[in-house]
Amino acid sequence: MKQIAIVxxxxxxxxxxxxxxxxxxxxxxxxxxxxxxxANLNLMFNSKVLEEHEYYGGKKAIIDHEKCNNCGICKKVCRFEAIVFDGSYKVDPYACEGCNACVISCPQNAIKLEESLSGKFYYSTSETKNIVHGNLTPGEETSGGLVAEVRKLAIEKSKNLNKEIVLIDGAPGIGCPATSSIAATYFVIIVTEPTLSGIHDLKRIIDTVRHFKRDFAIVINKYDINEEISKEIESFCRKENISILGKIPFDETVENAILESKPIVTFKDSKAAKAIMEIYKKLIKIIKKEEKA
Structure with missing residues (x-):
């Protein structure tokens, strides 16, 4: 079983x-x-949820009002302004970071940390695909842990269903969810676009993937909206000895595909679909070459 991440x-x-x-x-x-x-990949397949799992990734402070004497020390020590006073002291769960400062500062021992529901993750299925996806609760900062749970469940389901590939639609950027999407994968596909910010962000994600020592290649999406910058990206890749897996042209059909919640490759006459087919063929060759080696 091979894990391939698209980031x-x-x-x-x-x-x-x-x-x-x-x-x-x-x-x-x-x-x-x-x-x-x-998360929106499941929307592209009109999938239905078969399993729902809770994710507890952090802790929040809870005040026992039977013990609390409203001294206000907790509010003074909280650097996140998570303690609010409304007749009595309460914890704003969206602001609380679970740092424990209020717990150890409370002279009445009226505060404790409890596990907090940080999100949920799901196993869904459609007529064509099985999908694992998750939703982090707004304000939570444990996205990397939830990504790990999504990947664990995907691996478990792949073994049960005898699937050979786990295809990861990774988190964008270079933060915790992105690195959690990349770690321990078989191959990474980096998608970029021909804009000045695109080049800057491409270089950052390349450094991140290299840090994890993963094999990777580049896909330039909508390469023809600015062919000068696309050539600059290709020149950079040549200097860095980085493979270009493919170039996808701008295609208005993509917008129609999104509106219809369908993968663009199902639109056979689409220019983008034809380019993605070529990317798929190259990816198959990479996998077969590795297997022979």
């Missing part, structure tokens, strides 16, 4: 467009949407 240095580069289409082309794959702050 990007920033959001909006077309990562999910590519992930959903590769999900169709790999008939032996299970999909994992690791963008837990804004």
């Amino acid at each position: 990007s240095g920033k959001g909006g580069t077309g990562k999910t467009t590519l992930s959903s289409s590769l999900g169709i082309l790999f008939d032996n794959a299970i999909l994992a949407d690791c963008d837990v702050d804004a």
Whole structure:
């Protein structure tokens, strides 16, 4: 079983467009949407939830009002302004970081930390695909842990279903959820776009992937909206000895595919779909070459 991650240095580069289409082309794959702050891969397949799991990734302070004498020490020591007074002292769960300062400062021992529901993750299925995805509760900062749970469940389901590929739609950027999407994968596809910010973010995610010592290649999405910058990206990749897995042209059909909640590769006459098919063929060659080696 091989885990292939599709990531990007920033959001909006077309990562999910590519992930959903590769999900169709790999008939032996299970999909994992690791963008837990804004999961949308399951929407592309009109999937139905079969399993729902709770994720407890942190702790929040709880005040026992039977013990509390309203001394206000907890409010003074809280650097996150998570203690509010409304006739009595209460904890704002969206502001609380679970740092424990209020607990050890309370002279009445009226405060304790309790595990907090930080999000949920799901196993869903459609007519064509099985998908694992998650949603982090707004304000929570344990997204990397939830990504790990999504990947664990995807691996478990892949073994149960005898799937050979876990295709990961990774979190954008270079933060904790992105690194959790990349770690211990077989291969990483980095999606970029020909803009000045795109080049900057591409270099950052390349450094991140190299840190984890993962094999990777680049896909330039909408390469023809600025061919000068696309050439600059290609020149950079040549100097760095980085493979270009493919270039996807701008295609208005992509917008129609999104509106219809369908992977673009299902639109056979689409220019983008044809380019993604070529990317898929190259990816198959990479996998077969590695297997022979």
